[in-house]
Every structure is written in C-alpha cells, then in structure tokens.
Amino acid sequence: MNALSEEASPSAATERWMEWVRSRARAGAVVSLVGASPALAEALRARGLSVRALPGPEWKRGKGPAPSLVVLEGDAVERVLEEGLEALRREAPGAELVFGLRNAGSARALMGALTGEAPVRAGLSEQRMLRRLAEAGYRVAHREVVPCASGGTALAEDTAQALRAVLAQVSPSTQVEEGLYVAVPDEPGRALVAGLLSVVVTVDPGARDAALDEALFALACQEQQPLELLLAAPEGVDLSAAEAALERYGRLGSFQARVVRASSGALYAEAVREARGRYLSFVDARCLVYPRHYVELVRALQTGREAWAVARAFRTEWASSEGTPPYVRAKVPFPLGERLEVEHLVQHPELVHAMVIDRGRIGPFAVATESGLGELPARLGALFPPVFLGGIASCEVRGPREPPAAAMAPGTWLLRPLDAWVEAVARIRDETLQAREFRHRMVDALNARVHGIPWVHSTLKTLANRLKSGNER
Amino acid sequence: MSGPASANGGGPGIWLGIVLYRNPERELERLWESLRWNREVPGAPAFRVVWLDNSPDDTLRARVERLDADADYRHAGGNLGFGAAHNRLMAEAFGSGGARYYVCVNPDGLLHPDCVRELAREADQRADTGLVEARLFPDEHPKPYHPATGETPWCSGCVLLVTKRLHARVGGFDERFFMYCEDVDLSWRARASGLSIRVAPAALVHHYTVTREESPVRERMVRRSAALLGAKYGDAAFMNARLREYARLGGEPFPTPDVLKPGRKLAGIADFRHHLEFARRRW
Incomplete structure (x- = not known):
C-alpha cells in the first residue's frame, strides 16, 4: 500500500503509513498483518508486539488469541473490505482495522474516466468502503486524507470546476484522492x-x-x-x-x-x-x-x-x-x-x-x-x-x-434541466408584465374616479408628474 | 384525587362534561388518556367526568366503560344538541353536584396534561370570572385576547370552563342554538352581565379543524345558528346574509327568526363586523 503516494515521495508515503500503523499498535496489541510488507512486520515486532503476518489477500483467524489490530495492505484491502468484513467482525469482534485506500471514486478519477484521459481506476471508492464498514458493523474513527487535486482534464476550467462541485455536493468523498483509515467496531448499520x-x-x-x-x-x-x-x-x-x-x-x-x-x-x-x-x-x-x-x-x-x-x-x-x-x-x-x-x-x-x-x-x-x-x-x-x-x-x-x-x-x-430555467424566466416576465398592467389599470381607474373633482384631479396629476420626474432624475 | 373539593360534601369542585355523538373508539381512547394525564400532573385539581351521549342508541356505553369501568355514562335518549346537553349536566353540577366549575369538553379534543389545572388556576384569579377557555392548539384561534389579562371578546366552547357564578347570573347555553354560535352568545351575555371571560394561554387543547373534511350538514348548521345569533342581537342584515348562504347550501326552510332588540349593553358587545369570526383576527 502506498497511500499518499501521489502527493509525497514514495519513501515519505511509506514512512507515513508505518507511522500510522504504529500509532494504533499499542503495547500488548495482537496484530494481524494481511498482505503487509515484511518491513512493517519487522518494525512492529521490534516494538515487542505479537505479530501474525498473513500473505493475503484473505484474512484468516488462525490459532491463538484474536487480534486486536488488523492491518490490511495491497490487494487485501479490497478483498477483506468487500468479502471478509463480516467474518472479521465475527471472529475478531474487538479488532480495529487499519488500511489505506486510493479512492476509485475521486472526482479526479471519475473525470479522467469520463473524458477518456485515464483508465477507470480500479478498486474501491471511499463511499463504497464507508458503506461496507457500516454494513458489517464498523465506523471510521480516524482518517487522514489527501484531497483531490483540481485541473488535469481536457475540459474547460469552468466546466471542470462545475462538474467537480456537483460531485462534491452529491458526495464529499469524491474530493478525497486517497487516505489512511482506522475503523473501529460499532453497531451494525441498519437497513432503513x-x-x-x-x-x-x-x-x-x-x-x-x-x-x-x-x-x-x-x-x-x-x-x-x-x-x-x-x-x-x-x-x-x-x-x-x-x-x-x-x-x-x-x-x-x-x-x-x-x-x-x-x-x-x-x-x-x-x-x-x-x-x-x-x-x-x-x-x-x-x-x-x-x-x-x-x-x-x-x-x-x-x-x-x-x-x-x-x-x-x-x-x-x-x-x-x-x-x-x-x-x-x-x-x-x-x-x-x-x-x-x-x-x-x-x-x-x-x-x-x-x-x-x-x-x-x-x-x-x-x-x-x-x-x-x-x-x-x-x-x-x-x-x-x-x-x-x-x-x-x-x-x-x-x-x-x-x-x-x-x-x-x-x-x-x-442541477436543473434547461427548460425549467426557460419556463421560470418566462413566468417571471409574465408576472412582471401583469403587475405593470394592473398598476396602469389601477391608475386609470383612480384617474376616472377623481376626474370629476377638478381640484383634486389637478393636484394629484401635478403630484404624479412631480414623482415621475423625480424618478427619472 | 387531589385538589380543592366542593363546599358540598367533599366531592370534586370541578366537573368535566363530555357530550358524545357517535364518536369513534380511537377518539374516545385518546381523550380518556389525556384526562388521565390531567389527573397526574403536580397540583392537579380533583375533577369528575360525566359522559352524556346524544347518539340514537347507547352503543357508546360499552366503549366508555372499557376505558373506565366506573364511568358516569348517561344516554340522553336522543340528540339534545350541544348546548342543551351541557345545560343538563351543568344544572346538576352546580345544583346537587356542588361544583364550582363546569368544563365543557369536546370529545374530539385532546387535553394537554396541564389543561384542567390551568383553566382552574385562571378561573381562580378573579372573583368575577364567568368563562375561561382553553387555548386551541396547535393552530391557535386568531381571535384576539389581552396578552396580560387574557380578556377576550368571546370564548370557544371546545374546552370551556363555566363558573357557578355565571350559571347563577345568566344561566347556561341558549338551547335554541342546536350547535354552533351558542358559545359566542353565552360569552356576550356573560360580558353584558359584568363577568370576565378569558383565555388561559397555558391550558391547551389539541383540536385542529382546518383540514377537516367539508361537511355540508355542518356548514348549514353554522349558518342557521349564525342567522339566529344575528336575529337575537338585532342585526337583520347579518341574519339575512347567513340565511341566503344557508339556502344556497341546500338547507331545509325554517321559520325566519324574529329580529329582536337587545338591550344597549348587549348591542354594544355583539360584533357582526367580522363575518363568522365575531372579532377581528390577529392574522
């Protein structure tokens, strides 16, 4: 797993990942590493932790005490999250999960696929990951993410910005390029x-x-x-x-x-x-x-x-x-x-x-x-x-x-269809015209009523003209 | 039970009268539950509940007794109308019952737990109290009341406390009103006799009729009662307008009521300038 790899140098990303895992591996933890690098296993053992390394991509319970920490790397991330979470929750009910994910549903990935500038990004989207965790009875307790970079498509900037904004409005997770996650056991998500x-x-x-x-x-x-x-x-x-x-x-x-x-x-x-x-x-x-x-x-x-x-x-x-x-x-x-x-x-x-x-x-x-x-x-x-x-x-x-x-x-x-806008603008124009017509009719009616009273009529007319000229100034 | 008792042998000083007419079971269950709340709240006054059934038969007896095995249920023997049925109970409450207050309770209302207590508390505020109405909830009636004193032009009969003093001074409802407007009439007579009529803002009754299915029968009854009110208080124009509406709604002809000349005091109180609202609206 190379979380943060596109924003940081490979060594720095690896170092950050190791640090992320170490931060969750408290003294006395029983760690199950699935598909992880030998270097990570070595580093954890060096801290005196009990480590069981599995080649992956599946997680297996094995003998001995149930793990308190399960670390997923490489193909194990998708395999366990998609297919093994329920077994993990059942067989290691108290275990935390630590993993990194390159978001297949990031705006950048989606727009790259949309314009044909990049292949469809393989793997899980962050949204899918969150959904699977909730279904199996986990929630994300901590995460550290790299936001999705803007630009980089053949679309005009404004259009790209609008598409990206709409994606963000539908799902904030589209703005995540990749991230490191800690998931902890929780009540299983209930169907609505x-x-x-x-x-x-x-x-x-x-x-x-x-x-x-x-x-x-x-x-x-x-x-x-x-x-x-x-x-x-x-x-x-x-x-x-x-x-x-x-x-x-x-x-x-x-x-x-x-x-x-x-x-x-x-x-x-x-x-x-x-x-x-x-x-x-x-x-x-x-x-x-x-x-x-x-x-x-x-x-x-x-x-x-x-x-x-x-x-x-x-x-x-x-x-x-x-x-x-x-x-x-x-x-x-x-x-x-x-x-x-x-x-x-x-x-x-x-x-x-x-x-x-x-x-x-x-x-x-x-x-x-x-x-x-x-x-x-x-x-x-x-x-x-x-x-x-x-x-x-x-x-x-x-x-x-x-x-x-x-x-x-x-x-x-x-998001609205164009004809909805056209209709709304036409309606507003009609209402404005009707209001103006109504005002004219009112003035005409008033004029007709006071016409028979010369003094009032002339005074009102003078006032109206004065107001009109005042408005025109 | 707790709270102040009557002067007459220690019975409850407050009677709640519920006039029934073919009510659905759920409606009665909800009402009964809300009466139980009213007995439970701190400082709840003691009250007695009497059911008078205007339905053609006494089918509701079993429903009421399912709610309360000791229920005081009476069958009226026929449809007496709203005012006459309450008058019958009121006369007993203030006579042999020894009550201080009689509360008309509409069976389709749901009383907030504090309702009876707050009605009684408001009535106790002044010696000249005639009527106290519960505030309609959640869509408050738009007629005005004084924010500090609670004084109002008329009281709704939905949940209405009537004092013994009022009963002694002006009697109960005018039984010529079969249903509707009898509360306005009683309110105006109470005011004319020098009694105070008020809203108790903290006494809520859940009663919402705005989206109630339109009923031509009800609309006709309202017009007929309003016409009678107009006649009683000397407003022939108002009466005639309501009679025309009544006829347009297909109402059966009935003898046009005589237009009376009320005394100066009553005439000054009666308000027919606001159609069927009988007071200016706040909104």
Whole structure:
C-alpha cells in the first residue's frame, strides 16, 4: 500500500503509513498483518508486539488469541473490505482495522474516466468502503486524507470546476484522492425501515421547557404512522422534563421515542445515523406540526419520484413575555406563492423544519454537516428538486423575528434541466408584465374616479408628474 | 384525587362534561388518556367526568366503560344538541353536584396534561370570572385576547370552563342554538352581565379543524345558528346574509327568526363586523 503516494515521495508515503500503523499498535496489541510488507512486520515486532503476518489477500483467524489490530495492505484491502468484513467482525469482534485506500471514486478519477484521459481506476471508492464498514458493523474513527487535486482534464476550467462541485455536493468523498483509515467496531448499520418516519427533535441548551413540551405534544398528536421520535441533545443538556413528557405522550401509542446524545458538532450526524426511518425530518422546540403535516408530506413522496417534500409553514411571531406563555402577535405563511422557487430555499432556512427527506433517493448526499442544518434546504434543493405541497400551511416555526437568509457556501451549483430555467424566466416576465398592467389599470381607474373633482384631479396629476420626474432624475 | 373539593360534601369542585355523538373508539381512547394525564400532573385539581351521549342508541356505553369501568355514562335518549346537553349536566353540577366549575369538553379534543389545572388556576384569579377557555392548539384561534389579562371578546366552547357564578347570573347555553354560535352568545351575555371571560394561554387543547373534511350538514348548521345569533342581537342584515348562504347550501326552510332588540349593553358587545369570526383576527 502506498497511500499518499501521489502527493509525497514514495519513501515519505511509506514512512507515513508505518507511522500510522504504529500509532494504533499499542503495547500488548495482537496484530494481524494481511498482505503487509515484511518491513512493517519487522518494525512492529521490534516494538515487542505479537505479530501474525498473513500473505493475503484473505484474512484468516488462525490459532491463538484474536487480534486486536488488523492491518490490511495491497490487494487485501479490497478483498477483506468487500468479502471478509463480516467474518472479521465475527471472529475478531474487538479488532480495529487499519488500511489505506486510493479512492476509485475521486472526482479526479471519475473525470479522467469520463473524458477518456485515464483508465477507470480500479478498486474501491471511499463511499463504497464507508458503506461496507457500516454494513458489517464498523465506523471510521480516524482518517487522514489527501484531497483531490483540481485541473488535469481536457475540459474547460469552468466546466471542470462545475462538474467537480456537483460531485462534491452529491458526495464529499469524491474530493478525497486517497487516505489512511482506522475503523473501529460499532453497531451494525441498519437497513432503513420502509414507511417509517423518523423525526429528529433537537434540543438546544436555551430551549424553553414549555415550548419543547408543546412541540412534543403536537408531534404526539399527528397522524403519520409509523413514527419514531429522536430527542437529540448535546451532552449536558437536561432532558428530564422532555423525557417525562415523551413517556406520558407515548401512552397514546402514536410513536416510539429514543434519546440521542453527542457533542454539539456531531449531534445531527449521530441523530441521522441512529434514525431508522426511510423518511427523515428535523424539528426543534420552536416547531409545531399540525396533525396531517407528515401524512401529506410522506404521501407526496410515496406517490411521486422526488427526493424530498416541503410544506408551506407559518412563521409565528411571538411577543416577548415574562412568566406567561408567549403571546402570538401574528402568523405569516412562507414561502408565498404556489411554486417553490429556488430563492425560497435560501431566503427561508426554516424550511428545514417543514420538510421530509426520502433517504432512499438521495444516495450518499450528506444530510448532516458540521455547519448545522441551516443550509440543508438549499443544499438539497441544488441537487434534488423537491415536491412542494402548497395550500394551507401545515406547521409553524415560532420565534421573535424572521431569521436571516442562509449563507450558502460559494460555488454551490444547481442541477436543473434547461427548460425549467426557460419556463421560470418566462413566468417571471409574465408576472412582471401583469403587475405593470394592473398598476396602469389601477391608475386609470383612480384617474376616472377623481376626474370629476377638478381640484383634486389637478393636484394629484401635478403630484404624479412631480414623482415621475423625480424618478427619472 | 387531589385538589380543592366542593363546599358540598367533599366531592370534586370541578366537573368535566363530555357530550358524545357517535364518536369513534380511537377518539374516545385518546381523550380518556389525556384526562388521565390531567389527573397526574403536580397540583392537579380533583375533577369528575360525566359522559352524556346524544347518539340514537347507547352503543357508546360499552366503549366508555372499557376505558373506565366506573364511568358516569348517561344516554340522553336522543340528540339534545350541544348546548342543551351541557345545560343538563351543568344544572346538576352546580345544583346537587356542588361544583364550582363546569368544563365543557369536546370529545374530539385532546387535553394537554396541564389543561384542567390551568383553566382552574385562571378561573381562580378573579372573583368575577364567568368563562375561561382553553387555548386551541396547535393552530391557535386568531381571535384576539389581552396578552396580560387574557380578556377576550368571546370564548370557544371546545374546552370551556363555566363558573357557578355565571350559571347563577345568566344561566347556561341558549338551547335554541342546536350547535354552533351558542358559545359566542353565552360569552356576550356573560360580558353584558359584568363577568370576565378569558383565555388561559397555558391550558391547551389539541383540536385542529382546518383540514377537516367539508361537511355540508355542518356548514348549514353554522349558518342557521349564525342567522339566529344575528336575529337575537338585532342585526337583520347579518341574519339575512347567513340565511341566503344557508339556502344556497341546500338547507331545509325554517321559520325566519324574529329580529329582536337587545338591550344597549348587549348591542354594544355583539360584533357582526367580522363575518363568522365575531372579532377581528390577529392574522
């Protein structure tokens, strides 16, 4: 294995690999080397470790104690990851895996194959590797990667950049050229449960207990079945009141509930990992769902082909209050109009709380990122046109005022057929013309009404001319 | 049970009256579960639950008794209508029952665990309390209420606390309203008699009707009751407009109600400027 070989000199890459393995081989470790170089075996033995070297590419349990560390090199990486992981997990249940991988699914490799400038890269993609690990009950605990270099294709630079950006949006792992990995045993990944909706209820440290209780009460009373609620909170946030409420509302028999704990940065990812439903939604203490909100969203996905569905919502404006439930001053529906425009996804980041994702239709798209969920509607919408329910708002996001638009990462690209753009531009042009015509009709009507009152008419006309000339200046 | 008892022999000071009409089993199960929550929360007042069934027969008796073997279930013998059925229970509650408060509970609602406690707490705030309504949830009713005092132009009958004082002063619902608008009428009469009617914002009832399947029968009933309300409070234009809608919806003809002249106080309270909302909307 020569991980990092294209970025570093061969000797440096080999040295880094040896160092990577040594860092995982703690005192007393029983190491199983599969297809590894004799030099690595020698180096580990020199540190007093028990080393069993196998020629590979298969891993075999052999006699003696089960290994605590399995190191894969060369052909063994693909063979074991593709075909031997389950046996390894069964026969050496506590063993960590260490390996390097040249990513067959890197943007560079894919585009090289696309343009014919390079042969299809053999081996596993990082995405495939991650999937196989999850299936067999492992997760990547550490990785060190070399990012994919840009350029190097016969495509015009802008086009190459756009293609690469789109690949990154679909799967961040396309931006990895190669890497070194440590995989540790974990719960086996579960297949998504068809028909099940998982609603992640995130609890911020500042969430009001009463607001959270209302959000849970509304969830307990909604009609979508089956339903799983995941109460997700950073470590240290007191969930006792929410757990008691869930236990009480759970007696309605309308949902099953679980608690997810993780650090703030990893919370959404962990919640998504633990969610079992094919359908996924995110709410927090500010959200209220009406009884048929999820029924309609899930039905739209089941009867259509889209990857996600979004409903109209109310922004419920709370007046601040001390010691009393917040007074609702106004409810404003958003987004307005019968069509969901791309700009709505950026203007209204709260749409993240009005949507359901069909996880069976988004491939390796990363739902949760460290930056939170604010960009999710726009990130999703860039790749997957949603189905918009329109009609009456079916949920609420409550708060003191409208949040700012989502700050989209620069370089985000939008996948849409050309005719969708042509149609959108034509529609906007029509609406502009109609608005102008309406304005003219209004002015004419007003003019006709005040015409009989000479003084008012002449004053208004003078004012209108003054305004007009002011606008023209 | 815990909480304040009545002055009359230690029975619960609060009665919850549930008027039934051919309700689905699941609806009753959910309601009953929510009543159990209301008994469990800290500081929960004691309350008694009485079921009065307006259905043609007493099939629901078995359903109710499955939920509560000791249920106080009565069959009305026919469909008395919403107001008349509650009046019957209210009269008993405030008479021989010795209750302080009677709470009308719609069977298709689901009471938040704090609902009964918060209704009672709000009613206890003032001696002149006439009515206290639970806040409709999750889609709050857009009619206004005072953010600090809870005072509101009228109270919804979905989950509505009625005080003994109100019953003594103005009686119960006007039984000429078979269903709908009787709560608006009671609210206006309560206000005219000097009683306070309020929303208890922390008392929630889950009751969502916006996406309820359209029912011509219900729409006709609403128009007929609204026309009666218009007649009772002297607004002939409002009455006639509702009667026209009623006819357009295919309603059976009925004698046009006499347009009465309410007293000055009632006339000043009645609000027909906002169609069937009977108050300006907040949104």
